[in-house]
Amino acid sequence: MKITNIESLHADAGWRNFSFLKITTDEGLIGWSEYNQSYGSRGVSGVIDQLAPIIIGSDPIDNDVIFARLYAITRQAPGGINSQAIAAIENALLDVKGKALGVPVYQLLGGAMRDRLRLYWSHCGTYRMDERSASHIGKPVLKSLDDVRALGAEVKSRGFTGLKCNMYLFDDQPRRFGGGFAGRVGAPGFPELNAERSVIRGVYDEIAAFNEGTDNDVDILLDLNYNFKVEGYIKMIRALEPLELFWAELDIYNPEALSYIRDRTNTPIASCESLYGIRDFRLFFQMKSMDVAIIDVPWNGIWQSYKIACIADAHEVNVAPHNFYGHMSTFMSAHLCAAVPNFRIMEIDIDDVPWKDDLVTYPPEIVDGHLILSDRPGWGSDINEDAVKAHPPR
DSSP states (O other), X not given: OOEEEEEEEEEEOSSSEEEEEEEEETTSOEEEEEEOOSSSOTTHHHXXXXXXXXXXXXXXXXXXXHHHHHHHHTTTSOSHHHHHXXXXXXXXXXXXXXXXXXXXXXXXXXXXXXXXXXXXXXXXXXXXXXXXXHHHHTOOOOOSHHHHHHHHHHHHHTTOSEEEEOEEXXXXXXXXXXGGGOOSTTSTTTTTOOOOHHHHHHHHHHHHHXXXXXXXXXXXXXXXXXXXXXXXXXXXXXXXXXXXXXXXXOOOSOHHHHHHHHHTOSSOXXXXXXXXXXXXXXXXXXXXOOSEEEEXXXXXXXXXXXXXXXXXXXXXXXXXXXXXXXXXXXXXXXXXXXXXXXXXXXXXXXXXXXXXXXXXXSOOEXXXXXXXXXXXXXXXXXXXXXXXXXSOOO
């Protein structure tokens, strides 16, 4: 079997685009993957186009051989866009391989240790804080702590046992606080990235409102990524300790600094969603920087992600996927979660555009806040190309 064509497809997803990779073989088998270039990864499609001719004619079964070749020719510029392009290729190859052998991808990783995956509702409220994204999902804008309480009740009523939120402030101007992602002069919190008293109080009130809305029956995860320096992270996490967060999530590119934060707080730390490959993760494991290692399967590729999870297990660290993309990414992440012993919980976005289900042949099956694992070959779902064409990218 030989690879004959590699092609990218893109679909409108409201406030961003979904991107898919299609690998075609001479035996008619097609492999799919999902990648993302809407959040800081501009140009992944262009890198894929540059790498594709190198592996046309290769046997897609040799996924790790192909990875080694592509890694070697990008060695002088590791990580970043190069790694994301290679990962997109690797993930589509595993879909081909599973289909060729008639087995789900998790069987290629040694089999499924579980067939139900606990989910948490990610970006809970995030897309409802902005009028544009709220209009795409057909939900009202969050304007008060009472709205937060009502959202918490909605999460519980739909069977979820965990939710993750960003930092929302409801003062004279309700908004999401995120100076680390502001990218413009004058944006709140940018560029100083300090946890001022008013911010800490506002986030405390937000988490307390979620707890009230869920009757303290739903675990709360808080995303603090990149929005403070070491001092600010410690102040914020310590202030929130009475609310018993499931974890505080923070990404910084300094394993020593993250270890320092973890040693001085009592809340579990989740991190590493922006790292690439075993070499990046190694120092964070060595420094005992986090309780849960977050692995991005679209960024790393599932074969490499499995290797990272194995190293995490050797360091007695749990893993969770970074999965705020479309349904194809959810399937890719689910196969990793099913196959590793040190799975903690799985991320998924619930608030989304109404045509999200149409983009795949089989949407994920969610029952009582758990994803039910499919036994169909490959990822267990394909991309609906007609639906993609019906929603051209913005």
